[in-house]
Amino acid sequence: MTPKQPTPRLRKSPEQVRSAVHQAVIDLLSDPEGADLTIPAIAQRAGVNHTSIYRRWGSREALLADVVVTRLERDWPLTDTGTLRGDLTAWAQAGVASIRTPEGRLLVRAVALSMPGSTQAQGERAQHFERRIHAIEHIRQRAAARGENPPPLEQILDQLIAPLYLRAIFGIEPPATGYPELLVNRLLNNAADPATT
Amino acid sequence: MTPKQPTPRLRKSPEQVRSAVHQAVIDLLSDPEGADLTIPAIAQRAGVNHTSIYRRWGSREALLADVVVTRLERDWPLTDTGTLRGDLTAWAQAGVASIRTPEGRLLVRAVALSMPGSTQAQGERAQHFERRIHAIEHIRQRAAARGENPPPLEQILDQLIAPLYLRAIFGIEPPATGYPELLVNRLLNNAADPATT
Numbered sequence: 345m346t347p348k349q350p351t352p353r354l355r356k357s358p359e360q361v362r363s364a365v366h367q368a369v370i371d372l373l374s375d376p377e378g379a380d381l382t383i384p385a386i387a388q389r390a391g392v393n394h395t396s397i398y399r400r401w402g403s404r405e406a407l408l409a410d411v412v413v414t415r416l417e418r419d420w421p422l423t424d425t426g427t428l429r430g431d432l433t434a435w436a437q438a439g440v441a442s443i444r445t446p447e448g449r450l451l452v453r454a455v456a457l458s459m460p461g462s463t464q465a466q467g468e469r470a471q472h473f474e475r476r477i478h479a480i481e482h483i484r485q486r487a488a489a490r491g492e493n494p495p496p497l498e499q500i501l502d503q504l505i506a507p508l509y510l511r512a513i514f515g516i517e518p519p520a521t522g523y524p525e526l527l528v529n530r531l532l533n534n535a536a537d538p539a540t541t
Numbered sequence: 542m543t544p545k546q547p548t549p550r551l552r553k554s555p556e557q558v559r560s561a562v563h564q565a566v567i568d569l570l571s572d573p574e575g576a577d578l579t580i581p582a583i584a585q586r587a588g589v590n591h592t593s594i595y596r597r598w599g600s601r602e603a604l605l606a607d608v609v610v611t612r613l614e615r616d617w618p619l620t621d622t623g624t625l626r627g628d629l630t631a632w633a634q635a636g637v638a639s640i641r642t643p644e645g646r647l648l649v650r651a652v653a654l655s656m657p658g659s660t661q662a663q664g665e666r667a668q669h670f671e672r673r674i675h676a677i678e679h680i681r682q683r684a685a686a687r688g689e690n691p692p693p694l695e696q697i698l699d700q701l702i703a704p705l706y707l708r709a710i711f712g713i714e715p716p717a718t719g720y721p722e723l724l725v726n727r728l729l730n731n732a733a734d735p736a737t738t
Binding site: 357455456501502503505506507509510511513516519527530 | 650653695698699700702703704706707708710713716724727
C-alpha cells in the first residue's frame with residue numbers, strides 16, 4: 345500500500361463532479377429521514393466544494409432539474425416502433441415500470457419539488473418538464489410524418505402523462521396488468537375528442 | 542386610548558391559533574422569495590409559539606395537509622346536481638376555477654410537497670388526498686344509489702383529478718373554455734373502459 349495522500353478534492357474531472365453530485369441528490373432524496381436537500385448538504389455528501397455546485401448549476405432548482413432529466417431520459421427512452429400506438433405504449437410501459445420503483449417515484453416527486461414557486465419567473469419553469477414534453481412532441485411528429493393523425497399534445501398530457509405523474513407523486517400503485525395499454529386505448533379512442541362533445 | 546398592555550401571546554383561542562397558523566402557511570407558500578416553510582418560520586409569522594404547532598399538528602406535513610384539506614374543501618365543494626355528469630362537471634368546474642388562481646395552484650403544490658418521502662410510512666401518506674378521494678367516492682355512491690353506473694374510482698383519478706393536479710403543479714394553463722366538460726366527456730365516454738380493450 346502506498347502511503348495515504350491528501351485527497352485531491354479539486355482534482356475531480358467535471359464529469360466526476362457531475363456524477364458525484366447527481367448521486368448525492370438521489371441519495372438525499374431517498375433518505376428516510378427526509379434530509380434537507382440544500383446545496384451545502386449535497387456538496388458535503390458528494391465530497392465537492394459547494395461553490396462548484398453554484399458555479400455549474402446556479403441554483404438548487406436547476407440542479408434538481410438536471411438530475412431528473414438525465415434519469416428520466418435514461419429510464420423512459422423513446423422507442424421507434426413504427427406506429428403511434430406502439431410508440432406511446434412503449435413510452436407508457438417504461439413510465440409504469442419506472443414509477444413502480446422507489447427511485448422512479450422520487451424522480452417524479454423531484455420534478456414537482458424543483459418547480460419554482462408560482463410567483464417566480466414562469467419562463468424558468470420546468471426546463472425538465474419542457475424536455476419531456478419535447479419527447480412526446482417528437483413521437484407526435486413522427487406519427488404525422490407517417491400519415492397518422494396523432495392527438496393534440498395537451499390531450500396526451502391529460503390522458504397519458506398526468507395519470508403516471510399523479511400516481512408517482514401520491515404513491516398510488518398502477519393497476520397490476522395492462523395499465524400502459526389501457527391509458528393508450530383511452531387516449532386513442534378519444535382522438536376525435538372535439539367532435540364528440 | 543388605554544395604555545398598551547403586554548401582548549397576551551398565549552391567550553389566543555385554539556381557533557385563533559389555527560386560523561393564524563393556516564394564514565401563515567399560505568403567506569409563506571406565496572412568498573416570491575420561496576421562503577423556507579419550516580415550523581419555526583410559520584410560528585414566527587403566525588405570532589404563536591412553535592411548541593403550540595408541534596403539539597397541535599405533530600409535524601410540518603400534518604400541518605400542510607390540514608391547511609390544504611381545509612382550503613380545498615372550501616374551494617372545491619361537492620354539489621348535488623341530481624346526476625353523475627352534473628356532479629362531476631360541477632366538481633371539475635370548481636377545480637378549474639381554483640387552479641386558475643395562484644393560491645389554488647399553491648395548494649395543489651403543497652399537497653405534493655406535504656407527501657412524506659417514499660420510504661416513510663405509507664400509511665401516513667396523503668391524509669388530505671384520501672379525503673379528496675373520499676369526496677369523489679361520495680359522488681360515485683350517490684350516482685349508484687340513483688341507479689346510474691359510475692366509472693371506477695381509479696378511472697376518475699386518472700381522467701379527472703390527474704389532469705387538474707398536473708396542470709396546477711406544473712403551471713400549465715387549462716384550455717380557456719369547455720375544459721371541465723371535456724374532461725367529464727372523456728371520462729364518461731370511456732365508462733365501458735374494460736370492454737373496449
